[in-house]
Structure formats: C-alpha cells, structure tokens
Amino acid sequence: MREATQTEVRRAFDSGLPGLRPPRSVIVVGAGLAGLAVAHELAARDCEVTVLEASDRAGGRAYTLREPFADGLHAEAGAMTLTPHCHYAMHYLRELGVETETADLFDTTFSYFARGRFFTPDPESVAEAGLGLHPHEKDLGVGGMIERYVSAVADGLQPDLNAPDWAVTQRLAPYDHLSVHEVLTERGASQAAIDLMEPLFLEMRGGDLKTASALSWLRHEASPHSLGNADPRWAKVKHGTDRFPQAFAERLKSRIHYRRPVVRVEQDAERARVTVLAHGRMQTLEAERVVVTVPFSAIRHIDFTDAGLTDAKHDVMRRVKYSSVVRVYLQMRRQFWPQRNASFSTDLPIRWIRDATPRLPGPRKILECLMTGWRARAVSVMTEEERLDFVLDEVERMLPGAREHYETSTSVCWDQRPYAEGAYILPERGHSALMPVIRRPEGRIHFAGDHAGFEPNGGSMTFALESAARTLVELGAAADAS
Template identity: 55%
Template sequence: MQGLTQEYVRHTMDGGLPSQNTIDSVIVVGAGLSGLAAAYELTKQGTRVTVLEASDRPGGRTWTYRQPFADGLHAEAGAMTVTEHCSYTMHYLREMGVDTAPSDLVDTDFSYYRNGVRIRPDKIDEHAEALGLHEDERHLTVADLFARYVTKFNENIGSEVSALDWTPTPKLLELDQISVRRILADRGASPAAISLIEPLFLEMRGGELESASAMAWARYESSPRSFSTADAQWYKVEGGTDLLARAMAEKIKDQILYRRPVVRITQSDREAQVTFLDRDRLQTLSADRVIVTAPFSSMRRLNLSMAGLSAAKHAAIRKLKYVSVLRIYLQMRKKFWPEQRLMLSTDTPICTVRDATPQQPGPRKILECWLTGWPAQAAASMSEDERVNFALREAESMLPGARENFELGASVAWDNEPYAGGAYVLPEVGHSELMEHTRSPEGRIHFAGEHTAFEPNGGSMNYALESAIRVLLELSSV
C-alpha cells in the first residue's frame, strides 16, 4: 500500500487490524520487537510464518543483561524507557501482561563532573568561569540555557515541528542540512553550554552532534517523548525490558528458529527466498513475502545481488549510520556513594556514570558507565578485562572506593555485536533523503525496524512496533 501515513497506521491499529487472506507464507528476518510483533499478528490470522533469528535470544536491541550478576541484579544493555505516548509499546505490554514501573532515568540525583569537580545543575553559576561559559551565560541555570538555545527557537519553527503526523516541510528540510552543534553555536551557545545541555538530548546521545541532523533533533525535542520534559509518565518494564520480547516470543515459539543467521535474500515474480546458516549447513526457505527487520548495518553483510532492490534502497542500506554505544557494568558489594539515585555526566572517556539498579533490592549495586561516540568506539577495541579496568580507573577518580567495592564486571559493545553493528539509528545531516527509502517495500520484500519509522529519530521500542503494523497494512493491500 503506497502512501501510508503515521496517522493512518495509528488509526488502523486503534480500530483493529484488517485481515489478509491473499498471502499464505511469510519469512521474518530478525526476532527483535518489530519482527516479533509482525510474526505474532500474522500468526493470529493464520499465515504460515517462520522467524529466522541469528542470535540465541529474542528481542534484538531490547536486551536485559542478567549474567554474571549476583542477587538477581540486572541492567539494560539497550532500550530502557516507555512513556504513555508510546501507544504501540503500551498496547503490547498490556496484551502480554507485562507490568511497568517508574523509569530509573527520571528524578535522579543528577550532577556534572567537570575538571575533576562535582557540580550540581543548580550551582552552575558558581563554576561558570571555570567551565568556560560566555559572559552572558554565567548567571543562567541549565534549565535557562536549555530554554534559551532549544525551547525558544524550536517553538518558533512552526507547528509542523510538533505535529502528530510527521511531514518533512520545507522549513524542516532546511534544518536537515544543518548539524545540531552548528545550529546551537549559531544561536549563540558556547561549547561549555552545549556540553551542559547535551545530556538532555537522550535520543541524540551518540556523541555525534557535529553530524546529527538539526531537523531530527528539533522534532524529538518538541515531542512529548523528549527527555528534557521527562516526568512521572516515563516508565521502564518492571523486571527488565527483555520480558516484553520474551512474552511475545513465547506466543510464537514454534515459529522462531534461533541461531539461524541469514546470508542471502533473493526474489522472483513468484516467490522470495532466504538462505541462512543452520550450524554447518546452508538452508534456503521460500515464501510469498519476506519481512526484513534487521538493522541496515547488519544487512550490509548479506548478499542482496539477486534481491531486486532499487538503487535508492541499496544507497539507504549503505549510508544509514548507527550510534556507537558501549556499556560497562561494575558490580559493587554495596552502595558507597551518597546519592540515592546516582547519575553523573562527566567530561571523562566513560561519559555517563550512573547507578543502574537504584530500585533493585539488596546491598549490591551495578555501577554503569555509559559510553557513546568516539569513546565507545575506542573501548570497543579493548578486551573485556581491559574495558573493566579502564572503567574502574576512571570511576575511582570521581567515586573513591570503586576499586575497594568492586566484585566483577561485564560490558556490551554494540558496534561489535555482529547482527546489530550499532545501538540505534543516527539521523545525520541529510537524513530526510533516506527516510522514505528505508521503509519502502521492494517487490516481495518488506522492511521494518526502528530505522524504518515515520519519525526521523531511532532508539525507540515504539518506533519498532509501529513499523511492524505498517508492514502488516502493506501486506493486507496485496
């Protein structure tokens, strides 16, 4: 179905999905949330579905890290939050009977760590000169800086920046040719001010403000899902985000084949074929349609020479960039820091340091170092032990007692995950030129995943699930 809009997909989801009886079989590539949702809905309608998943678990980049931690502690490696505005995610949470709880990212004891000093957001003026703020910024709070350089300007862009249905208007397309850092600098923000407000750009936290599209950023910051407007309506999945994926996978467990990495996709006028590894053998399945939910970063590994894809699709697969994120987890025998909900934005290579387990019971805690951008890329080249030692050394300087209380460590480098190749899509300057081509179907092959969403920002469970519903509407029109 051509011309599907964000509003139409949402309206159809709320009113009930149409049945489709013209497609007998579907292969879904990837058991992330979009693949699981598509397979679940198709199975309910009687379609024969096979899901090929390269790893040994469902969820994709919805991944709760549970091993090797003690006392049932866990930390998120990927997706972390959901809001009341995430209609698709809330729908499936309710349908699967999975509960939510207040997010750990809201109402934290947040501070900055700059030049070896802890600075509370309401004490910025006391350190303004040392931070390097411009003269006219030194009397402002972080909230004031955000209002001056973000809110005021974005409000003047026009209603299209926050409209419910995404449309890339000429004014927004103009912003798409400018990076976030450049537009902030053009508005008068000093490098120090940008550093102070950057932690509020949660979905843009790739350390890539020099290349990130101001269009995508302005759209996100003007939406109710923005971290800068976070309130009590921000939630996490109680017990771990992977519980949603596991619940969905349980519904279609007979249709999912794990440890089956896809290596080739082809299609003809009559059918589509997917070739995959089954241990030491190559196997090929045929179906009426294929739904590819794998990130484009991993699709670059596939042979698509006989897939019949357009030049525009090949270009989108080749060009789309993903954020580098690396998380290092340090299990501590006790909470030795004074804050109840520690969160530090640092100017060190370990970027953000936080208590990943503030609401989990027991004396032990997991201290998380959340690296993005070039520090994440650098640490991805280290061994596991080297990463842990690196994080401990940096953490000890700002949290004395880290080494003394350390018990064990683990890490996840999303750049190194072979079937992910990054954490979530990074909308770079010129992203609007790729958006339509990321989601457009190509013959018998359809595309889902957070990178194919109507919105120009990734990193959202909701966008992944929305894309699955969009694909189901494409199939129903065949």
C-alpha cells in the same frame, strides 16, 4: 501503491487492523520487537509465518543482562525507558500482560562532575563551577540554556515540527542540512554550555553533534519522548526489558527458529526465497513475502544481488549511520558513594555514570558507565580486561573506593555485537530524504525495524513496533492487490 501515512497506520492499528487478509506464507528475518510483532499479528490471522533469528534469543536490542551479577541483580544493555506516549509499546505490553513500573529517572539525583568538582544543573551551582561559559550564560543554569538554545528554536518551527505526519516542509528543510552543533553555536551557545546540555538531550544521539541532523534532533526534543518533557508516568518493564520480547516469543513458540542467520534473499514474480545457515548447512526456504527487520548496520551480511532491489535501496543500506554506544557495568559490594540514586555527567572519558540498580534491594549495586561517539569507539577496541581497568581507574578518580568495592563486571560494545553492529540509527544531515527509501517495499520484500520508522529518530521500541504495524498494513494491501 501509495504508502499509508503515519496517521493512517495508527488508525488501522487502533481499530485492530480490520480486514487484514495476510499473504498465505511470510518469512520474517529477525526476532527483535519489530519482527516479533509482525509475526504475532500474522500468526493470529492464520498466516504460515516463520521467524528466522540469527542469535539464540528473541529481543535483539531489547536485551537485559543477568550475568555475571549476584543476588538477582540485572541491568539493561539496550532499551530501558518507555513514555506514556509510546503508543505501540504500551498496547503490546498490555495485551501480553507484561508489567511496567516507574522509570528510574524519577528517583534520580542528576548532577555533574567536571574539573574535579561536583555541581548541580541549577544556575548558582553552574556559575560557581568555573566553566568557560559566555557571560550571558552565567545565570541561566542548564534549564535556562535548554530554553534559550533548544526550546526557542523548536517553538519557532511549530506547528510544522510537531505535525502528526512527519513531512519536511519548506520551513523545516534548512535544518536537515545543518548539524546540531551548528544550530547551537549559531544561537550563541558556548562549547561549555553545549557540554552541559548534551547529556540531557543529546547523549542518546550518539554524541556525534557535528554530523547529526538538527532537524531530526529538534523533532525529538519537541516531542513528548524528550527528556525535557519527562514526567512521572515514564516507565520501564518490571524485572527487565527482556520480559517484553519473551512474552511475544512465548506466544510464537516453534514459529521462531533460533541460530538461523539469513545469508541471502532473492525473489521472482512468483515467490521470495531466503537462504539460511542451519548448523553449518545452507537451506533455502520459500514464501509469498519476506519481511526483513535486520538493522541496516548489519545488513551487509545478507546478499541481495538477485533480490531485484533498486539502486536507491542498495545505496541507502550502505549510507545509513548508526550510533556507537558502550555500556560498562561494575558490580559493587555496597553503595560507597554518598549521593542517593546517583546519575553523573562527567568530563572524564567515561562520560556518564549512574546507579543502574536504584530500585533493587541491595546491598549490592551496579554502577553503569555509558560512552557514546568516538569515546565508545575507542574503548570498543580494548580487550574486555583493558576496558574494565580503564573504566575502574576513571571511576576511582571521581568516586574514591571504587576499586576496593568492585566485585565483577561486564560490558556491551554495540558496534561489535553480532547482528546489531551499532546501537541505533544516527540521523545525519539530509537523513529525511533517505527515510521513504528505507521503508519502501521492493516487490515481495518488505522492510521493518526501528530504522524503517516514520520518525527520524527511530531508535525506540515503540517506533520499531510502529514499523511493524506499517508493514502489516502494507502486506494487507499487497494481498488485496494480488
């Protein structure tokens, strides 16, 4: 069966998935946004759908922290920002009546802290910061560097790079075998310039610039989802991202079974079978089809020995890499730093610090430190107490008064979160070749989730939902064929 293209899926979805005749019964593994959307559409079409979720809540990486904060403060552990181009996310937010508001980004003063000094991204401020820039970089400012080292490369690869259906054309292919770092240095960027640009377009790639695919990165940077193309229509879910999966879950009610980790998936010509742990007992359920939405970072906990998967699928499950991200949240008695709605990229090991509560009434505030790559992996192996102590020391060096105003904290180490074990896919060199194999259904077993998207930088709510739409089209085609 030929796979529907990205454009075909979008067209089918926008016209309400006409003629989707679902299988009689489907088991969905995972109640993240991808699994919830698949189940929501199937339930609306009278399919007998069962969602098995390992944890005790819906949403997966769409996860808002409300504890241990005072005064109703909250912070996002995972997904936070939506663009008006997040087509699938915007569709479901509207359908479910979930409100959005302007993203924090637009009310933020972004600046740097390096070598013990604060400076802004504009040319004069950067030139005075005493960084090891090449002479030709001194008057560029960070905007000029991005123009020269990123936009110019991306522009040279159009129209292929922004084609609506992602395909690695002959012109693009070499970039999938180069790392982000290689492309930047080949264009003449100094390490100091790379350090300045990184938080603006790369931090969300996990900080592993020397292994990340330049092609995946360029596709993202040239897209309307890149920070460089941000506009005031960028949004976030009002009162916390978790409201989004909760709205799905309220509709699905008892079709979702919590604390039901799936440990085995099998199939034969007639049925698919799923073994699940229920209060310490193993239970096997059957359905016509199974949709697995578990990130490949955590899939090794499921046994597929008798699932008849191809070697290529087993191989790709082992090979796909995920970014390491740690977010530490410090509740402060009040704002003691002078900058309004601060967001700082630093040369300290804590990397990025921001006011995570710019629009909440205060006076209390949450300062968030976000680390990626090896720094994230390093603080992940600390105890919670050690991590907090380490982060507070670093914040104090930059914003004196942090210890005095500190009240409480929590942190999320995505590599160590059960059932996630990573933040989002890190498309390494050569990733494009893996993408069709990740998505491909194998008999009665289908694969959805942000890693199984059409876009190489899958880590986004809308791409998770797009993968759900693609899977629904696939299920419909499979039912028609049987």
